[in-house]
Each structure stands twice: as C-alpha cells, then as structure tokens.
Amino acid sequence: MTRIDHLLAQGPTISFEFFPPRNEDGARVLWKALAELEPLQPSFVSVTYGAGGSTRERTHRLVVDLLERTSLTPMAHLTAVNHTRQELGDILTRYRDAAVDNVLALRGDPPRGAEDPFWELERAADLVELAREAGGERFSIGVAAHPEGHPLASDLSADRSHLAAKLQLADFGVTQFFFRLDDYLRMVEDLAARGCDRPVIPGIMPVTNVRQIERFAELSGAEVPVELAARLHTVEDDPAEVRRIGVEVATQLCQDLLDAGAPGLHFYTLNRSSATREIHANLTVPGP
C-alpha cells in the first residue's frame, strides 16, 4: 500500500499528471513519456478524469495498467458531474478492489456542450465523504485547490473557507497551475488562518506554447503575469525560445516553492516528458 499522505509525511513529493489517451497514437506518446519519466522515480503519478465520465473506462484502465505494468504509484482523479451517487460509489469500489490507494476527489465542470449537467453530489467535499465510506482505510484522498481562487467564486474569502473545510475532510490538496509564488504562499497563509493544516502540493505547468498556456489560464482562472506574457509574445514564433523561457521560469518557481517549504511539486506533463525532465534536472530537491 502506498498512500500519498504517508509519502508527504516523509518529505517533498515529486509527481506527474497524465491524461488517458484517446487512440493508439496517443497511447504511444503517453507510454513513451512514462518510460522517460519513470527513471526519475516520482513519488506518484496522477490520471485525469474526462468531463462527465467521458473517460471513465480509459481512466480506470490506465490507473490499473500503471499499477500492474510499472513501478509507479497512481492516483485516480474522479469528478462528480453527471454521475449519480450510486455510480460514483461503484467507481470508487472498483478502485478499492483493484488495490488503488489514492484518489483525487473533484466536483468537475460541465462537459462542453452538455445540455443538462447535473451533480447528485454537489461539492467535491461530498465526494471526499463518499470516498471515505467506499475506501475505508485504503484511500488517501486529495482535493483541488486554486491559489488565485476558484474561477467561479465571487468572494475569495468564502472560497478559502470552503477550501479549508474541504481539505480538513481530505488528506492533501493539489493546486491548479499558477506563476506567482506569492499566490501560493498567500493561499497557504489563508488556510492556516482558518485552522487548516493539510499539505497542499503546488501544480506546475511548464510553458511550451504561448497560445495553449493562455487558453488553459483562461479556463482555469490562473493569470499569466503581464511581464511573462510580454516576454513570451516577443518570441512566440520561435518555439525553441518559448520552451527555453518556459523551462527557466518553471525552474525558478519550483526552486522558490521548495525553498519556501512546499510539500512537493506536481507537474502537468500533458503526456510529454522533456520539459518536465529538464526542470527536474535543474532542481535541488531536499531529501526526507
């Protein structure tokens, strides 16, 4: 059994996020990235869940494949949107029976174009409680955190209070990507002020494509700082230079986070390995 809360108690974790491939070409790209990242011996890897259950089987299969075919510890994402409580309970029970120890419990956004999205479990916190019931002692349960506030929250203070309450039900958090160290530190301070002591792992998105990062930022409520956007736009037609800046900026953020005592680093790999490997090679990660 490898629970992420136990790993976090031993020192900073390094983790990588992947999405389940849609077809055979995608699977080849993913497994190449996995083969290149496995030697870095990450603490765990996570597998996203498609909006509204669109990747239900593919997420399950990849999580179980990782468990059976690699040395990696997987974490399964699960979203409540467009699932009944019964369906979510069944999915969690399947993970428990497959000896999957780690689950990231999310509310999920409405799938694009969905006419009548529904949530029988309205908040991620409700899914945490269901996962506790279904998993018993097995599951270590994580939740999402948004350093700059959830994009739909109109009141940052209320959003922080909801986050603190949700984290206290769970074991740890993982953040949306962000670019400013202060946004993360302020969130941690706000949580501590609300009596929340759960570790929150910062999420890191290496910039490799200007348009893509701006689209992701818009969707997730993260802001690309003006200076960084300006720097990237001056070289946007030179992919190698964009990537070089992306790696440099992410390396600095990661090192600052580790130096500030962050409990780990979670890399959004987008199923590619090279930027993550370069950043990892640049870092001094404190031992347990």
Ligand SMILES: Cc1cc2nc3c(=O)[nH]c(=O)nc-3n(C[C@H](O)[C@H](O)[C@H](O)COP(=O)(O)OP(=O)(O)OC[C@H]3O[C@@H](n4cnc5c(N)ncnc54)[C@H](O)[C@@H]3O)c2cc1C
């Ligand atoms: C690390 C990470 C991984 C993710 N992985 C996936 C994935 O695999 N698949 C996917 O589809 N999406 C994923 N997402 C996106 C996520 O589903 C969305 O951000 C979603 O909009 C919010 O999910 P949540 O779990 O944070 O929701 P919640 O914690 O339920 O919060 C949603 C909103 O409700 C508010 N709220 C919470 N509790 C209360 C309350 N009691 N009263 C009033 N308001 C309340 C919050 O302030 C917030 O504005 C991920 C996000 C992150 C950060």
